[in-house]
Amino acid sequence: MSPFWRRRYVIIAGMKRVTAVIVVLGLFALTIALPPAAFPVTPEEAVANLERAIKAVGTLRARFEKLHYSMSVSAPLREKGEFFFEKPDRMRWVYMDPQDKVFLYKDGVLDMYIPEDKQLTRSRIPPEALESDIFGIFLGVMSFREAYVIEESPFPTDAIRVKQVKLTPRTEGDYSHILLEIDERTWLLRRAIFFEWSGNKREFLFSQVRTGLRLPPKTFELKVPPDCEIIEEGGTVRR
Numbered sequence: 001m002s003p004f005w006r007r008r009y010v011i012i013a014g015m016k017r018v019t020a021v022i023v024v025l026g027l028f029a030l031t032i033a034l035p036p037a038a039f040p041v042t043p044e045e046a047v048a049n050l051e052r053a054i055k056a057v058g059t060l061r062a063r064f065e066k067l068h069y070s071m072s073v074s075a076p077l078r079e080k081g082e083f084f085f086e087k088p089d090r091m092r093w094v095y096m097d098p099q100d101k102v103f104l105y106k107d108g109v110l111d112m113y114i115p116e117d118k119q120l121t122r123s124r125i126p127p128e129a130l131e132s133d134i135f136g137i138f139l140g141v142m143s144f145r146e147a148y149v150i151e152e153s154p155f156p157t158d159a160i161r162v163k164q165v166k167l168t169p170r171t172e173g174d175y176s177h178i179l180l181e182i183d184e185r186t187w188l189l190r191r192a193i194f195f196e197w198s199g200n201k202r203e204f205l206f207s208q209v210r211t212g213l214r215l216p217p218k219t220f221e222l223k224v225p226p227d228c229e230i231i232e233e234g235g236t237v238r239r
C-alpha cells in the first residue's frame with residue numbers, strides 16, 4: 001500500500017472511532033437527561049410517590065370539579081370550586097357552582113356552611129375516621145400499601161404523563177374500590193374516583209394545582225352572619 005493510501009486509511013479509521021465515541025456519549029447523555037417519569041413505574045411505586053409528595057407539601061391550592069354519579073339519575077351532578085390545604089390537617093373546600101357552600105376542616109372539626117340556608121353544621125371527626133375519603137388522602141392518615149391492594153388499572157382520560165391505579169380496600173368499608181390518576185411530573189393527585197357498593201360513584205378532578213403558597217390565616221376561618229343557625233354534634237341548635 002502506498003504512503004498516500006495508508007495515510008487515508010488511518011484518517012478514515014480514526015474518524016470512525018471518533019464517531020462511535022460521540023454516539024455512545026450522546027446516548028449516555030440522553031439517558032441521564034430523561035426525567036424519572038420516562039421510565040416505567042409500578043403501581044406501588046406511584047402510590048408511594050403520591051404519599052411522599054403529599055407529605056412534602058406545606059400548602060396547596062387548586063381548582064376542583066366534583067361529579068356525583070347516581071344509579072337513579074342519568075346525568076351526574078357536577079360541582080366546581082376551589083380547594084385549600086395547609087399541613088398537617090387544615091382543609092377548605094369552597095363550592096361555587098351550582099350552589100355556594102363551604103366545607104372547613106381543622107383541629108378535628110368539620111364545618112359545613114350553606115349560605116343560602118343560613119345554616120352551619122358542625123361535627124367532630126378525627127382524621128382516622130376520614131381515611132377512606134378524599135379528605136384522608138390529603139391528611140395522610142393511612143398507608144396505602146397497608147390499607148389497599150394496589151394494581152394498575154387504565155381508564156379513559158385526556159391527560160398525558162399520568163399513572164392510573166386501582167385501590168381495593170383490604171377491609172370492607174364504604175367503597176368497593178378507588179381509582180387514582182397521579183401526575184407523573186409532580187406525583188400529586190390529579191383525579192380520584194370512589195365507587196360505592198350501591199353502584200353510585202364520586203369523582204374529583206383537580207387542576208391548576210399550586211404548592212408552597214402563603215395562605216392567609218383567614219383561609220381556614222369561617223365567619224357566618226349573626227342569624228345563621230348552627231347545628232352542632234348531638235343535635236344542639238343555636239343561633
